[in-house]
Amino acid sequence: MIPKQAPDPRYEWRGVMLDVARHFLPPADVKRFVDVVARYGLNRLHLHLSDDQGWRIEIRSWPRLAEVGGATEVGGGPGGSYSQAEYAELVAHAAERGIVVVPEIDLPGHVNAALVAYPELAPAGYDAKPYTGNDVGFSTLDVGSERVYEFVDDVVRELAELTPGPYLHIGGDEVFEISTEEYVRFVERACEIVRSHGKRPIGWEEIARTRLAPDTIVQHWKAPELAARAVEQGASVIMSPGARTYFDHKYDRTTKLGTEWAGHIGVRDAYDWDPGDALGVEAALWSETLATLADLEVMAFPRLLAFAEVAWTPQRHRDWEDFRTRLAAEGRELDALGVNYFRSPEIDWP
Secondary structure (H helix, E strand, O other), X not given: OOOOOOOOOOOOEEEEEEEOOOOOOOHHHHHHHHHHHHHHOOOEEEEEOEEOOEEOEOOOOOOHHHHOOOOOOHHHOOOOOEOHHHHHHHHHHHHHOOOEEEEEEEEOEOOHHHHHHOHHHOOOOOXXXXXXXXXXXXXXXXXXXXXXXXXXXXXXXXXXXXXXXXEEEEEOOOOOOOOHHHHXXXXXXXXXXXXXXXXXXXXEHXXXXXXXXXXXXXXXXXXXXXXXXXXXXXXXXXXXXXXXXXXXXXXXXXOOOOEOOOOOOOHHHHHOOOOOOOOEEEEEEOOOOOOOHHHHHHHHOOHHHXXXXXXXXXXXXXXXXXXXXXXXXXXXXXXXXOOOOOOOOOOOOO
């Protein structure tokens, strides 16, 4: 069985992130993905619901977010969004399989789709147009406007009401168009808004530049010094290092899909590392190059099975050669499930 399970999992947080903002993933495909990953002991589904290319969740007090902001995606496709009923159904479907959904609304950057829907949220002079490329860091909310905080409060309130789990992710990454002081004020206020609606705030590691309350969760992806700063402030850390857990990255130079800013990630790279002391670990599937469920599956599997063992099994009980053997046998199960997995040359598949 994969992962090799101990009486208790090593980490409380055993997550996987789906970026449904760059390319929209229909509800049925998300449920299918949940059904597979639940078999392997993962217990968090982080949904990246908004970005420059698309806004994917209905917010009734701001209807143009989904109607207008949801109408685009990378490459010029039709986009899409989840109604509140569809989102609630996804949350319930995951919960039935032991998985807590963690919604993310990325703020104050990565917001072009929101600004197209509501230009009044943009700084003076920002020309909001639908965006279907892959650049980052060019958009931001007008963080000096009280209307922006009304927007944040409404979005967080509606998402909190739809999400029984205790977490809400505010993003906070790759914000280049405002000053450090403005960024700090925004993040600290956004975290307080999340708490006011009964949720525990999570953000990418950049939020460690602000003053963090001990209930804050920081997600490490690139800069270890920021994760260390979070720990110094008493916050919890989720480990998602790009070179180990970003499964949108190519397996090797021959891989057709994927990116490679953090290098190539083979199955052994996904397996053979120690996250150390942390709240948990989370794999990421960013969707700049992944347009369909089949694309997501071939990049996720079998690396996600290696990751699941990292998440579950104590370091002293893990062994690469033993895992390779068990993973080869698990190929038959993936075949039976109809999963579109990559037959990595690192594994002696039957």
